Amino acid sequence: VIPAIPLGAYVLLTRKGDARHRLLGKIWLALMLVTAFSAIFITSGGGYGPIHVFIPLTIFSAWRSVATARRGNIPAHKRQLVFTYVTGLVFPGLAAFLLPGRLMNVMLVG
Numbered sequence: 668v669i670p671a672i673p674l675g676a677y678v679l680l681t682r683k684g685d686a687r688h689r690l691l692g693k694i695w696l697a698l699m700l701v702t703a704f705s706a707i708f709i710t711s712g713g714g715y716g717p718i719h720v721f722i723p724l725t726i727f728s729a730w731r732s733v734a735t736a737r738r739g740n741i742p743a744h745k746r747q748l749v750f751t752y753v754t755g756l757v758f759p760g761l762a763a764f765l766l767p768g769r770l771m772n773v774m775l776v777g
Contacts, residue, residue: 674698675695703721706719706721731747732748
């Protein structure tokens, strides 16, 4: 997940449509899917928590991002990728660090 954060921001903020954008976008989307699928195996106390709702959201959003681009619906593609970034990285990251009892929160604040 660590490389997906800056790479995703870079892809979202730089020039669109060229071969470099498509390559970096594919790499970023692959990182997002690896992160989502690996998160299935991360459980707290032997079960799933509310943070796991972001797994299917990320997978579905990644699929929609590709589908909208292939249809040539670039405005929808852009919206979907921003949604993927926020629901796949920003919200789960904040939840992991800010919700009491989460491992990252315990490591951060003790």
